[in-house]
Amino acid sequence: KNEVEQSPQNLTAQEGEFITINCSYSVGISALHWLQQHPGGGIVSLFMLSSGKKKHGRLIATINIQEKHSSLHITASHPRDSAVYICAASVNTGNQFYFGTGTSLTVIP
Amino acid sequence: DAGITQSPRHKVTETGTPVTLRCHQTENHRYMYWYRQDPGHGLRLIHYSYGVKDTDKGEVSDGYSVSRSKTEDFLLTLESATSSQTSVYFCAISEVDTQYFGPGTRLTVL
Numbered sequence: 001k002n003e004v005e006q007s008p009q010n011l012t013a014q015e016g017e018f019i020t021i022n023c024s025y026s027v028g029i030s031a032l033h034w035l036q037q038h039p040g041g042g043i044v045s046l047f048m049l050s051s052g053k054k055k056h057g058r059l060i061a062t063i064n065i066q067e068k069h070s071s072l073h074i075t076a077s078h079p080r081d082s083a084v085y086i087c088a089a090s091v092n093t094g095n096q097f098y099f100g101t102g103t104s105l106t107v108i109p
Numbered sequence: 110d111a112g113i114t115q116s117p118r119h120k121v122t123e124t125g126t127p128v129t130l131r132c133h134q135t136e137n138h139r140y141m142y143w144y145r146q147d148p149g150h151g152l153r154l155i156h157y158s159y160g161v162k163d164t165d166k167g168e169v170s171d172g173y174s175v176s177r178s179k180t181e182d183f184l185l186t187l188e189s190a191t192s193s194q195t196s197v198y199f200c201a202i203s204e205v206d207t208q209y210f211g212p213g214t215r216l217t218v219l
Binding site: 031102 | 152199207208210
């Protein structure tokens with residue numbers, strides 16, 4: 001069993017659509033992370049959150065600690081949002097990480 | 110990018126040869142990690158280091174060894190490369206509960 005599960009695995013959307021990617025975890029976390037990886041590219045951190053909600057531009061991340069669930073939302077999606085989005089849980093005061101397998105998002109113009 | 114570089118960025122090698130990948134950081138971070146990324150799998154931890162000469166195994170450590178003789182360098186060695194070690198390798202550091210990743214090394218073992 002994976003400590004971090006993401007859904008869906010693949011997602012195709014039309015430009016302008018509202019997108020939601022889900023993440024469930026089974027471990028006790030110190031923080032939940034959302035990462036972005038463009039094709040052939042490196043991995044960048046989008047959000048780190050331990051409660052509530054964070055917003056950066058068109059991206060919103062939420063977490064429900066009681067339900068061990070987090071969501072990443074993209075409003076008014078754009079083709080440049082096409083990437084793999086990875087959920088990760090940090091445990092043990094932040095020095096051990098578990099990763100989901102990623103959600104591959106394609107936004108069609 | 111937290112000053113993380115990896116070398117080489119691409120490598121093709123033959124089965125049975127030794128390979129060493131280098132991760133270099135410029136900001137004195139204590140924790141450094143090596144991951145591999147394969148289709149259908151999340152990032153999987155190979156080894157990590159919590160200080161100079163202090164290292165520990167991750168979930169997929171078989172066939173890999175590491176060394177950290179200086180704070181800034183974390184080396185990953187494949188003693189005798191196999192085709193199953195064809196992968197993209199990422200180095201990372203952690204700072205205040207966040208990980209920062211290097212650009213990755215694409216390794217192909219023929």
